[in-house]
Structure formats: C-alpha cells, structure tokens
Amino acid sequence: MQTIDMGQTPLREVNAALQAQTTTTNQTKWVLENPRGAHAVAVGLDAPIEVVVKGSTGYYCAGMNKQATVQIEGSAGPGVAENMMSGTVIIEGDASQYAGATGHGGLLVVKGNASSRCGISMKGIDIVVHGNVGHMSAFLAQKGNLVVLGDAGEALGDSIYEARLFVRGKVKSLGADCIEKEMRPEHVEILRDLLDRAGADARPEEFRRYGSARKLYNFHVDHAGEY
C-alpha cells in the first residue's frame, strides 16, 4: 500500500504518481491523506488501482476516471467523477453540484445526498445516490442510469434523452419531456444489479421509473413552449 500525505506533496506529484500506474501495476492500493478540499485530486487515472481519499475533496475529484476505483472518505465538491469513462467512484459523504456530469461509463455511488444537476448530460454512466438529489438532476441526460433512493428535486430529467431514471422517494417535479414510465422486468433487473453493486439496501419494486416522452426529439410548433 502506498500512502501519500497531500499536506506534504504537491498536487502535481500526487496525480503524476497515480497517472503513471499501468494496467499491470502491482501497486494497486493507494491512500491519500489530508486532501483538505483540494481540487482535481486523482483525475485522469487509467489503471485498475484503488485510491482511498481520507477526507473531503474540492472540485472534480476523480474527473475523467478510467478503470480505477476511487473512494472518498468524506464529501466531494462540484463535478466529482465528471466525464468518468469506466471504473468506480464511491463517496461516503455528500456530493456537491454536477456529480457525474457527462459521464460516459463506470459506476458512481454517493452514500449521502447529491446536490443539483446530478448526472447532467450523462452519456452512459450509472449513478446511485443513497440519499436525495437536488434540482435539475439528469438535465439533458443522454444515456445510462440514475438511481435515487431518496427524493428528487425540481425539474428531474429536464430535456432528457435516453437515460433511465429510477426514484424510490418523491419527485418534486418532472422537467420538460420527462414522464413516468412503466417498470418492465428488464428494468427491474438493471436496477437490482445496480443496487447490488452500490451496496444499497433497497428493493427494485420500491422504485418508479422516469424517462423521455421523446416529444422534443424533432421540432414541432405545438411544443415550442417546452423548448
């Protein structure tokens, strides 16, 4: 196990060490101490390593992650795991705005709550939030799954494309072109798997599914007010 004290080591060195790991590395476990809210911690990783961050982080922790598992033992600032491609990011605390923004793949787990715009423009990532999500979550969500065990704020899934949204609690309001959809057996399976991988104590049957009404996909004058 490699331990880096971020109180002593410049960010550039921390990231360079993590980014230097390759698929065949045997230094698979890393611990980052004293992150003290630093920005851009553990970004751009591309190796099957495990990074544990002992504390809270600033903006864009684990941004653009590939393959790595990053666990934040604290809360995460805005844009955690933004544009993630693969791998897993787990936040023990809460996540600020835009968690998992534009993520293409991988799994993001927020054990606490996620703030507004969680999963904005998501492009294939799976996000599981154990608590609530804020307003405008899954705005313009293109692909992937957003699972919310708690409640969702206003305008959930506004201008959504093909992403699937599963919410167990209340939804304050749905955004433009987002509707409740039938939960079919294949959705139950997807959800079961995600809940399982995210260590969430919930049953798929307790959730409702939301997605696109696909009315804004091609311009129609009668829907002009929705755009």
Added chain:
Amino acid sequence: MEKTPPTTPRQSWTFSNEINSEIRRAAATGIYDIRGGGAKRRVPHFDDLLFLGASISRYPLEGYREKCATNVVLGTRFAKKPIEIAMPITIAGMSFGSLSGPAKEALGRGATLAGTSTTTGDGGMTEEERGHSEKLVYQYLPSRYGMNPDDLRRADAIEVVVGQGAKPGGGGMLLGQKITERVAGMRDLPVGIDQRSACRHPDWTGPDDLEIKILELREVTGWEKPIYVKIGGARPYYDTALAVKAGADVVVLDGMQGGTAATQEVFIEHIGQPTLACIRPAVQALQDLGMHREVQLIVSGGIRTGADVAKALALGADAVSIGTAALVAIGDNDPKWESEYNKLGTTTGAYDDWHEGRDPAGITTQDPDLAARLDPVEAGRKLRNYLSVLNLECQTIARACGKSHVHNLEPEDLCALTIEAAAMAGVPLAGTNWIPGRTGF
C-alpha cells in the same frame, strides 16, 4: 379622357421583399429561421482600414530578399509543449457532424501542408482529422459530445469553448437530417433526432470555476498542452481579462461575422459585436494585465485575405483563425454547383442551409454520396495554396511597412476610411489625427 400617369410601385424599405418573405416563412412554419454562416449585414470591418506603408521616416524591407518572419508560438505561458505554427493563421474549430469526414480530412491535410494547426469541434475528434493533422487543437465544449481523456491527451492543445462570435450565449444545433449513425454514435444520441447542445458548460460557471476547470485539464494532461479559451465578441475586455485570470495560455476571440454551422438567423445578425470592434478592447485587457504577447490572442470572424490578417495583427492579435474562408477554399459555394443550388432555391454565394445536410459541394453534409464529391487530397492542396497566399499577402504588407516580423505591425501603421472604423480600431481617420473617442478634433 387622358389617363393619369402611373406612379412607379414603391417598395417599402422597412417591409422589403426579403423581410416579407421571412414573415411568410415564419407564418407557415412557426419556427425561427436557422442557417449557417456568419452575419451577412455590412458592419465596419477590416476593409475600412488602410495601411500607410513606408515613407521617409519608415523604410521598407526588400520584397523576397529581406527576411520577414511569420512564425507564431502559441501557449508560452504555462504549457510544457507550446505549439509553433509557420504562419499567423490557423483553422478554426468546425464540428464533425456539421462537416463531412472528407471535409474534416481536407482541413487537416491543408493545414498540415501549410505548417499550421486545425481544430476539432462539437461532436468530438475523428480519426480522419487526427490522422491528417500534424497539429490538432481539441475543443472542450459544453455538450462534451465524444469527449474523453484519451483524445484530450492525443491533442496538441485544448480549447475551452465559452462562446462563438456568431452566437455569444447560444448553444449548438444539429438537425435530425445530419444525425447519421456515425454522428449519433459519437454523440451518444439516437439517430435522426434534432440535437441541441447546451449553451453553458455542465460543470462550471464563472471565472473562478473556470480556473479550477483549467487546473483539472492541465492535471489530466500533465501540464503539457496549451490551453486556449474561446470567447464570442460580447464583452471582449472583461472576457479576455477573466480568461487570463482563469489561467488561459491563449485567448481566441471570435467576432459577429464568424461562421456557424447552424444557428437562428436572429442570433447571427443581432447578437455580438463586429470583429473589428472586439480586438482593441481585448488587446487593452492583455496590456493592462501585462500579458500582451505572453498570453497569445487569436482573432476570428470574417478573415478573408492577407490584408485582413495583417490588419488583425497590427491591432495586436498574435494570429487569426479562419472557418468560412477555409470552406470556400475547399469548394463551398462554388459556381460549378449553380444548377444544384438553384434546385435548393438558392444561388452560388448565398447557399447557407448548411444544417440541412444537402450541400452540393459535399462539405456540410453527412450524405455519403454528396460527401464523396469532395476529394480530400485535392481539397487539402487548395487549402494549402490559399493559406499560403494569405501568408504571402500579409508578409507583403509587413515588408511594405518595414517590419522584419509580422508581429511588428502596429496600430500606427494604420488609418481608417470611416469614423466608425476609426473609433472601433482606435486608429486615426485617414487624412486626420482624429481618433474618435480618444483625441479631440
């Protein structure tokens, strides 16, 4: 009985045929007009400026004999690997999706032959483009379509797009006809839908966030790549200052004549300032911060000739970038397609329905048959020729002004033909010492 002499039917200036046709179009469809290209109205431009040339007090350089350098280094502030281009002209970001694969390839080939860089666009990086561009700038846009860290690292520079001159404050638009399987796949969208790209970045707002975003991009790419920030000509002084504050290596400033693949006509013609009006405020911001030439300034929007290039440089830019002119050079709006333009209800020079994907020249299309009309090798050669003419023209002017490097051109080499241009460019009206807004009569 003698007939009353008829009066000639009088057309209204306010309600011209053009305006009335737009009213009828709007009434029939219920949607605003969308088109490609930049502002078509006449606004004060580089044509309204002239170079003074050499005289007794300034002596010229011998054409072709005495050296007048044109090379430009971009990204000297923070990047470990700045980009050096052979001429002060680059190819602007134009999306794959709006342009065909062969068109992107032609741009890469032409730029590479000319020793300069080209730029990706909304929709991500294509192999055609990476493969044929020796120096490729990767745009980082609000939509983040196709954005991934591998392409970020394969790029030679990164351009964070905040705005575009044709539509400062606007997002992207690609109509269903152009969302083919390949385009849709790259953008993670269903085939055939109208695709709207966001107008704001999804994970940052404001200059303080931008600074952290730039930090992240640098950390992901090992502080190697120059980071550009592209802004539309809205508030050039403050936007330039804020981009510098956020850590940009290069500021790309695009005025209202700048082209777009598809935007509402009302946006193109009514939002943003002319290119000419944007340059001096941006340069002033750089000078006020002690960053002129330290952070490079690339200007775009309506650059057509070497004279335009030279004038932009004289006003303080380090380089220019071209979109529309590059497309024309490779065959856009060519008279040889006149009969086909007529079938589309338009004519050579006016064809701007680039969003509809039926371009006879095979450039702004995703239709494989149309796209196959463009030979990327030949088109690339034409672009190289055109770029080299721009460079030679710019050099000719610089020599005539006695400059051994095109960057030595300065506002003092210029005068203006109109009061408006004099005020915007901050150079005297021809034949006077008067710079409106700066000096008395």
